[in-house]
Amino acid sequence: MSTLIAAEGLGHGYHDEWLFKNLTLGINPGQRVALVGINGAGKSTLLKLLADRFSPLEGKIVKNKAVKIGFLDQEPSFPDGYSISDFIFSLENKQQQLIKEYEELIEDPNPDEKTLNRLYEELSEHNAWEYEHEIKTILSRMGINHLQQKISTLSGGQKKRLALAKLLIEDPEIYVLDEPTNHLDIDTIEWLEKLLTSGNKTILLVTHDRYFLDNVCNTIVELDRGKIYNYNGNYAFFLEKKSEREASDESTFQKNKNLLKKELEWMRRMPAARTVKSQSRVNAFYDLEDKTKQRSDNQKVTLNVKMSRQGNKILELNHIGQTFDDKKIINDFTYVFKRGDRIGLAGKNGTGKSTLLNIITGFLEPEKGNVDVGDTTVYGYYKQGGLAFNEKERVIDIVKSDAEYIKMADGQTISASALLTLFLFPPKKQHGMVEKLSGGEKKRLHLMKVLMQNPNFLILDEPTNDLDIDTLNVLEEFLENFPGVLILVSHDRYLLDKMSEQLFIMEGEGNVSIYNGNYSEYRISLDTPKENPSTKKTTFEETKTASPTKKLSFKEQKELDEIEEKVAEKENEIEELTKLLGMIEATDYLKIQETSAKIDLLNKELEVVMGRWVELSDKTN
Numbered sequence: 001m002s003t004l005i006a007a008e009g010l011g012h013g014y015h016d017e018w019l020f021k022n023l024t025l026g027i028n029p030g031q032r033v034a035l036v037g038i039n040g041a042g043k044s045t046l047l048k049l050l051a052d053r054f055s056p057l058e059g060k061i062v063k064n065k066a067v068k069i070g071f072l073d074q075e076p077s078f079p080d081g082y083s084i085s086d087f088i089f090s091l092e093n094k095q096q097q098l099i100k101e102y103e104e105l106i107e108d109p110n111p112d113e114k115t116l117n118r119l120y121e122e123l124s125e126h127n128a129w130e131y132e133h134e135i136k137t138i139l140s141r142m143g144i145n146h147l148q149q150k151i152s153t154l155s156g157g158q159k160k161r162l163a164l165a166k167l168l169i170e171d172p173e174i175y176v177l178d179e180p181t182n183h184l185d186i187d188t189i190e191w192l193e194k195l196l197t198s199g200n201k202t203i204l205l206v207t208h209d210r211y212f213l214d215n216v217c218n219t220i221v222e223l224d225r226g227k228i229y230n231y232n233g234n235y236a237f238f239l240e241k242k243s244e245r246e247a248s249d250e251s252t253f254q255k256n257k258n259l260l261k262k263e264l265e266w267m268r269r270m271p272a273a274r275t276v277k278s279q280s281r282v283n284a285f286y287d288l289e290d291k292t293k294q295r296s297d298n299q300k301v302t303l304n305v306k307m308s309r310q311g312n313k314i315l316e317l318n319h320i321g322q323t324f325d326d327k328k329i330i331n332d333f334t335y336v337f338k339r340g341d342r343i344g345l346a347g348k349n350g351t352g353k354s355t356l357l358n359i360i361t362g363f364l365e366p367e368k369g370n371v372d373v374g375d376t377t378v379y380g381y382y383k384q385g386g387l388a389f390n391e392k393e394r395v396i397d398i399v400k401s402d403a404e405y406i407k408m409a410d411g412q413t414i415s416a417s418a419l420l421t422l423f424l425f426p427p428k429k430q431h432g433m434v435e436k437l438s439g440g441e442k443k444r445l446h447l448m449k450v451l452m453q454n455p456n457f458l459i460l461d462e463p464t465n466d467l468d469i470d471t472l473n474v475l476e477e478f479l480e481n482f483p484g485v486l487i488l489v490s491h492d493r494y495l496l497d498k499m500s501e502q503l504f505i506m507e508g509e510g511n512v513s514i515y516n517g518n519y520s521e522y523r524i525s526l527d528t529p530k531e532n533p534s535t536k537k538t539t540f541e542e543t544k545t546a547s548p549t550k551k552l553s554f555k556e557q558k559e560l561d562e563i564e565e566k567v568a569e570k571e572n573e574i575e576e577l578t579k580l581l582g583m584i585e586a587t588d589y590l591k592i593q594e595t596s597a598k599i600d601l602l603n604k605e606l607e608v609v610m611g612r613w614v615e616l617s618d619k620t621n
Helices: 043-050 084-088 094-106 113-125 129-141 156-170 186-196 210-216 236-271 276-294 354-359 395-400 416-422 439-451 469-481 495-497 520-527 540-543 555-581 588-620
Strands: 005-014 017-025 032-036 058-063 068-071 172-177 203-207 220-223 227-231 315-324 327-337 341-346 368-373 378-382 405-407 414-415 457-461 484-491 502-508 511-516
Touching: 005 043, 017 058, 032 043, 032 439, 043 068, 043 172, 043 203, 068 156, 084 094, 094 113, 094 129, 113 129, 129 156, 129 186, 156 172, 186 276, 186 368, 203 227, 203 414, 210 495, 227 236, 315 354, 327 354, 327 368, 327 395, 327 511, 341 354, 341 395, 341 495, 341 520, 354 457, 354 484, 354 502, 368 588, 378 439, 378 469, 395 416, 395 439, 414 416, 414 457, 469 495, 484 495, 502 520, 511 520, 555 588
Parallel strands: 032 203, 032 220, 068 172, 172 203, 341 484, 341 502, 378 457, 457 484
Antiparallel strands: 005 017, 005 058, 220 227, 315 327, 315 368, 405 414, 502 511
């Protein structure tokens, strides 16, 4: 299989520090590769090097000149003064230029008839109608409707979606995507998954979205302490193999540590004038010391700050109404928050999720209704846009501006420096400038500042954007044990499923509905046909109490009697497995998948049994 792009002896770094050295990596046609690693490991840098955005300090990138690479940056830039139309449609592509002219013309309330007819003919002549439909579908999915709008007027999320739309339209030989699901709603993410897995696309991506990663990628490449580890399989396979590697690394480390201790004693006993014969052992000692120093102690972010006391009255929303530009955003919404509420906020982009959060936290006064906040309620609001840090300020000074000492959940008080260390900011980074932090590290610092406020009402608006998966796992563990109220806005379906027990659904046109259950359960409910009350089927329990059967044979009657036992058995099995699913560790993806598959199989078997029950029951009427 011919390699489309390869890195040979690659090395790069910033601020006199190497991110990685001597990396070798090849990508073959049809591979869909996910690059994983902790924040600051160099994932985005490696993507940019492979996409030829700049040259490496060491090594080279080898690729066929004819291979077209499409790159989606985490924060894309655009030419000054461009409209959406100018950016989307390539001057070198005749089909695209015809489509551009056609789309701009039909936006005109009074299009020129002659020009329109000419474009019809030319689009047909160049077989561009199907292409035009594909482009419109992509733009519509990304929420791009007004082609004449200037790019400078778009929000950061809209710009990211615009850059992704252009890349999908161009359909390059290699897709290089840095956090492609950021700023997409869940419906669009699911559509994107299907698009990227259709055909034989070659993809290299960085994403924190574990469902997306598992559904799209067939190869995982881990960047860990400057080294590359390859895993041919999906994310669940990677987790299994990584745990095996780490167990092996731990065993090797302990052996090296014990050996280093013995060698250190030998070094101390050696006379100052060492013989030539001993020099090889001296060199081996220093090599062993370097290996032991380089080994990570598998540190994790520690989230255990103290929660403020919460009273009986928490928060009440009374008949909230809000409009913008005559458009209804929220219409007569009422809710009384209770202790332990875990609410997921779901809905398409632009339906008003951020507006509702701003009303809840008091950043926005509602046009109608009122917000009644309890005396003891302390908000912790992690905003999607992040904090506007002073890039020239030291990391530790940013934390000290809030507090020199912080109270932890166990009652201990620790310094700002110690807390930063728990959040994986070592002393060198603490005393460095914010500008030297990666995007994910800045988000981690933002999260830390929010939790320092000791909130009992925690609001997380897209907390997964740019955070590495290891930090997300720790965040999930913290949220599972968080006793206060939680409101979560996230396009990360895994996080929504695990953390929410209730949903506020922003349906558009001001409607906010409440669903009891998590996101996957909600999606299943949407796919289940709603019954007309007039044609509602008799329930199993109702049939049991109905009049005795009259038209069943002896064999059929026996079968109907046995169905009740079968239904009870399968329902009990499903209930036990569902309980087990909730107890499985978040990182044990294989066990989660295996248990979910068993539940799906039992549900299908139950459906067959119930189908036969309905068939037999109908004969008795």
